[in-house]
Amino acid sequence: MGYESFVAWRYLRGRRRQRFISLITLLSMAGVALGVCALIVVLSVMSGFETQLKQKILGLNSHVLLFRAGGLITRPQRVCRQALADPQVVAASPFVYGQVMVVSDSGAAGALLRGIELPGALKVLDLERNVVRGSLADLSSRRQGLPGVVLGSVLARRLAAGLGTKVNLINPLGQDTPLGRIPKSEPFVVVGIFESGMYSYDSALCYVSLKTAQDFFDLGRGVSGVELRVKDIYQADQVGLRVTRRLGPAYYARDWMRSNHSLFAALKLEKFTMFVILILIVLVAAFGIVSSLIMMVMEKTKEVAILKAMGATTTGIRRIFILEGLVIGLCGTLLGLAGGLFLCGLLDRYQFIKLPADVYPLSTLPVQVEPAMVALVCLCAVAISLVATIYPARLAGRLHPVEGLRYQ
16 A cells, blocks of 8 residues: 555554544444444354254254145055155154143143154154153153153153153043043153253153054044155255155145244344344444544644645545554454454353243353354444545545645
8 A cells, every 4th residue: 555554554553642532543443343242242142042943943843744634644654655755855754743631640731742653753853862861762662561751851840750750641632432522541651851941842742652642642543744854954845845746735744944934034033133233333433433533634634734745645645544444443343353252152161141941942042153144244344444434534635735734
């Protein structure tokens, strides 16, 4: 940049006759740093929240669910074979689900009972890593002559149930008897407890083997649906569409994105809204940059006039003040970047902010720093700082040497 960068650096480093100008410059730099730091921390937390929520949802739910319109799937193995013919499908497993009442000696609670086929279901779901006590393998065996059930951690605490505890599952739809249709109740023994970290799942979900669920709901060999695991989770909707076309018009699919569309759409909207709100901090700091540069132009009137009298061009004078504002913005951005990454590291390592489990689906504040997002924040901060220098730079460039030296 030639003499422009040298003069701009001298102006920034040199002592000012008016200390107030230096104070405004520091406050402008601090404002940019604060805005960048807040943006990085907030957006990283929201990205971490979205990622953790997605992982927990996909840990207990499959990527694609296949159903048959108007009834049960009576030939689930055929549906599994047709689904596995798609190159994107990794695994397929039938399942049964229904509403039940879980009763123990200490209380009762409503729950959603899912019957899963082992070991095929473990290829579709990441349920095994969420089991904190007992084992899913015990669902296939009988203990104390009773079928096994795996409860969510919150549900187990509510019922004061541990491993080996006997509970009764009640089917509210009931069964046909000579006296009419009455609720069906069967004893089970707790063989496992899982904890996903999502209160809505841990408080209202329990698992049994597929055969046990079929017998409990009187389904025969029918199943409620077939769940699929695919290679690319973001192609789940396309995979579901292809598989249902192969199966026929009686079948339809529901993918994880469609099932949770409202939730993730709300998260994206909140993320964008927070970006817009917090970028206003950088805009406020930009006004500080404008003010400090205008006052600097007023303070350096004689120096600018001398430079123009010595042959400096209008473009060169503009570059001096543009570089000054750009350096202020860059220093503020770098300070904000360092502060934001430092705070994100503290949040990720120590997790000192706890969330109420009955309100939020996560127990701690998650953090995920996305390089693209950080680059976008820094780029926006530098761009705003650069735009803020345009008016003061033009004001300095229009200064006439005679006017600047008239009273000197």
